[in-house]
Amino acid sequence: xxxxxxxxxxxxxxxxxxxxxxxxxxxxxxxxxxxxxxxxxxxxxxxxxxxxxxxxxxxxxxxxxxxxxxxxxxxxxxxxxxxxxxxxxxxxxxxxxx
Amino acid sequence: xxxxxxxxxxxxxxxxxxxxxxxxxxxxxxxxxxxxxxxxxxxxxxxxxxxxxxxxxxxxxxxxxxxxxxxxxxxxxxxxxxxxxxxxxxxxxxxxxxxxxxxxxxxxxxxxxxxxxxxxxxxxxxxxxxxxxxxxxxxxxxxxxxxxxxxxxxxxxxxxxxxxxxxxxxxxxx
Numbered sequence: 001x002x003x004x005x006x007x008x009x010x011x012x013x014x015x016x017x018x019x020x021x022x023x024x025x026x027x028x029x030x031x032x033x034x035x036x037x038x039x040x041x042x043x044x045x046x047x048x049x050x051x052x053x054x055x056x057x058x059x060x061x062x063x064x065x066x067x068x069x070x071x072x073x074x075x076x077x078x079x080x081x082x083x084x085x086x087x088x089x090x091x092x093x094x095x096x097x098x
Numbered sequence: 099x100x101x102x103x104x105x106x107x108x109x110x111x112x113x114x115x116x117x118x119x120x121x122x123x124x125x126x127x128x129x130x131x132x133x134x135x136x137x138x139x140x141x142x143x144x145x146x147x148x149x150x151x152x153x154x155x156x157x158x159x160x161x162x163x164x165x166x167x168x169x170x171x172x173x174x175x176x177x178x179x180x181x182x183x184x185x186x187x188x189x190x191x192x193x194x195x196x197x198x199x200x201x202x203x204x205x206x207x208x209x210x211x212x213x214x215x216x217x218x219x220x221x222x223x224x225x226x227x228x229x230x231x232x233x234x235x236x237x238x239x240x241x242x243x244x245x246x247x248x249x250x251x252x253x254x255x256x257x258x259x260x261x262x263x264x265x266x267x268x269x270x271x272x
Contacts (some may be wrong), residue, residue, distance in 0.1 A: 044136070051133035054126075061126045072125060079132045079166040083139040084156040086149050093140040096133070 037087065044088040047078050048095035055097065131167030138173035145177050146185065154190025162197045175207040184220025186213055 027035075050068045054061045065075055082088045139152050152173075159169045176189070186192065196209050 048136075051130075054133065055130060058122050058126050058130060061129060065129075072129060075129060076132050076166045077160075079135045080156060080160045080169070083136040083166075083169070084153050084160075086140075086143055086152075089136040089140045089143070092136040096137055 040085065040088050041091045043078075044082045044085075044092040045095045047075075047082060048092045050075070052095075052097045128165060128167045131170055132165065135166045135170040135173070138170045138177075142173050142177055145180060147176070147180065147189065151188070151190035151193075155193040158190070158194040158197050162202075164197070164202065168203060172207060172210070176210055179211045179214035180218075183214040183218030186217045186219070 046068075050064060050070065053064050053068075057064065062072075065071065070078070082092050139156065142152060143149060155172075156169065159172070164172075172193075192213055193206075193210070196206055201209055
């Protein structure tokens with residue numbers, strides 16, 4: 001009897017977990033696209049912030065890159081990625097100090 | 099003597115700070131230049147360079163291993179050539195072909211300038227005015243009115259790039 005009770009509880013728990021996952025997956029493609037676009041813009045603005053810091057303290061460029069999760073190589077790649085995207089490039093240009 | 103000490107201190111501070119900046123490693127100067135690449139492409143878009151052409155050129159330069167700082171200088175040159183001679187068709191494809199031919203740096207810039215001089219649709223007679231013939235970023239750059247005016251004056255046969263550029267841009271921008 002106890003085994004049946006425990007089994008039923010397990011089934012209920014697993015079902016509940018499944019429902020939660022299903023709800024999470026219900027984000028529409030539009031919502032996903034919007035979230036991605038917003039994330040891209042944040043990425044561009046953050047890169048501009050790092051670029052501004054390096055321009056202000058060029059002698060500390062290496063440590064600034066590292067502290068912000070970049071390497072020289074990955075920062076260059078980020079510049080290419082941002083430059084190719086009109087919206088990201090515009091966000092970057094707006095945040096980049098002259 | 100009292101006046102000499104502050105003067106000496108100022109001279110010393112200048113003497114120390116100036117060489118310190120000049121002695122920045124090359125990679126720092128390169129990365130500071132690279133940091134201007136998105137600004138350069140934004141300005142190019144504002145000048146009316148087709149977004150698809152920019153993407154093609156950027157992708158080609160990235161694949162060819164061109165440093166981002168050099169790519170930035172390239173877009174500055176492109177803008178100058180465009181101002182002087184007007185836009186050229188298939189600018190991105192032309193850049194790609196030149197890169198595939200092994201051209202880099204000043205040689206690539208010279209090829210682009212020569213292409214503008216040869217094929218540029220417009221010249222100094224237009225007074226360097228911006229030409230939005232194929233700018234598919236016009237809406238987001240606030241140039242819709244200007245573009246609409248242009249469309250009204252445009253001959254039907256010259257709109258090949260519009261459809262292509264616009265559809266690609268809309269999918270690109272999500």
